[in-house]
Amino acid sequence: MFARSPARPLLFGQRHATPGPLHSPGGRLSTRAPGRGAVAGRGRCPCARAGAGFRGPAWKESRGSRVLVCMATLGLIGSGHIGSTLARLAVDAGLDVVLSNSRGPETLSELVAELGPRARAGTAEEAAAAGDWVVVTIPLKAYQQVPVEPLAGKTVIDTNNYYPDRDGKFPALDSGETTSSELLQRHLKRSQVVKAFNNIYFKHLAALPRPAGAADRTALPIAGDDATAKVNAAELINTLGFDTVDAGPLAEGWRFEPGTPVYGTPYTEKSTSHFVDVPAGPAAADRIAEDLAAAKH
Numbered sequence: 001m002f003a004r005s006p007a008r009p010l011l012f013g014q015r016h017a018t019p020g021p022l023h024s025p026g027g028r029l030s031t032r033a034p035g036r037g038a039v040a041g042r043g044r045c046p047c048a049r050a051g052a053g054f055r056g057p058a059w060k061e062s063r064g065s066r067v068l069v070c071m072a073t074l075g076l077i078g079s080g081h082i083g084s085t086l087a088r089l090a091v092d093a094g095l096d097v098v099l100s101n102s103r104g105p106e107t108l109s110e111l112v113a114e115l116g117p118r119a120r121a122g123t124a125e126e127a128a129a130a131g132d133w134v135v136v137t138i139p140l141k142a143y144q145q146v147p148v149e150p151l152a153g154k155t156v157i158d159t160n161n162y163y164p165d166r167d168g169k170f171p172a173l174d175s176g177e178t179t180s181s182e183l184l185q186r187h188l189k190r191s192q193v194v195k196a197f198n199n200i201y202f203k204h205l206a207a208l209p210r211p212a213g214a215a216d217r218t219a220l221p222i223a224g225d226d227a228t229a230k231v232n233a234a235e236l237i238n239t240l241g242f243d244t245v246d247a248g249p250l251a252e253g254w255r256f257e258p259g260t261p262v263y264g265t266p267y268t269e270k271s272t273s274h275f276v277d278v279p280a281g282p283a284a285a286d287r288i289a290e291d292l293a294a295a296k297h
């Protein structure tokens, strides 16, 4: 009934579907250019079934031969614990990344050098403009500084959490009247915001990626108001090594905010609320769906 690829989110409460083939950005389609006897794009281009993030095949030089690769870029607004971890996962998965922070691109040169030729740094506007998906991963208090225009029409992934001690008081969040990702969505009216990556500690995020179909693959919850954007976000998350569980619209994002059962705790080998002190352990989609259901306001 729910025979979907792992790039499509499992709906909250559903059983894990049979995994489909792994999307492979950077995958080789042919090792020779047209005109030298090869059939360009022989086989099925992974872009054909990928989400909006994948721009389609392009020829690139690699080790002396021309190869056809699928191109896609992840833009990062914020390059701290979570932003840099996502950048490493993205580069490992064959994506290009454009990093940004509040202090300027020159302050990211060390990280860019570590990440290699797929990475560059820019302003927040440049990262927003370059990204096929853009992740906003900054302290919540700065959300109104996120550039609006270059993100219009894009899937924007929001990792932010509300911590009053760090961010100051937001009465509408304290009262439960709205959620932090809805605030970002209101700021980015012409973008499609998907909440993701906010409930996993960055060290566990770094440790838990697995290929699609692996028995110990971990799932992450997502929420969003736009179905296509959720598929796009799930494609990215799948490419980075995780399944997804759809928690519903952004208004349901509270189910995986700080203090809920699914916040940090499932991704540890001992399943403790002191999750930052414990090594990573995988958490499958069924567990994540159960924990989302157990959340209480």
Ligand SMILES: NC(=O)c1ccc[n+]([C@@H]2O[C@H](COP(=O)([O-])OP(=O)(O)OC[C@H]3O[C@@H](n4cnc5c(N)ncnc54)[C@H](OP(=O)(O)O)[C@@H]3O)[C@@H](O)[C@H]2O)c1
Binding pocket: 077, 078, 079, 080, 081, 082, 083, 100, 101, 102, 103, 104, 124, 137, 138, 139, 140, 142, 145, 146, 159, 160, 161, 162, 197, 198, 199, 200, 201, 202, 203
């Ligand atoms: N740490 C975790 O394990 C974790 C897990 C899940 C979710 N989160 C949430 O994800 C968000 C980021 O967390 P983090 O731990 O990665 O934070 P972090 O390490 O403090 O990094 C924050 C990043 O945001 C940048 N930044 C701040 N204001 C900005 C602005 N106006 N424009 C562009 N960039 C800006 C900072 O740049 P500068 O350094 O140049 O100021 C820095 O690169 C937070 O909301 C956090 O609650 C964190």
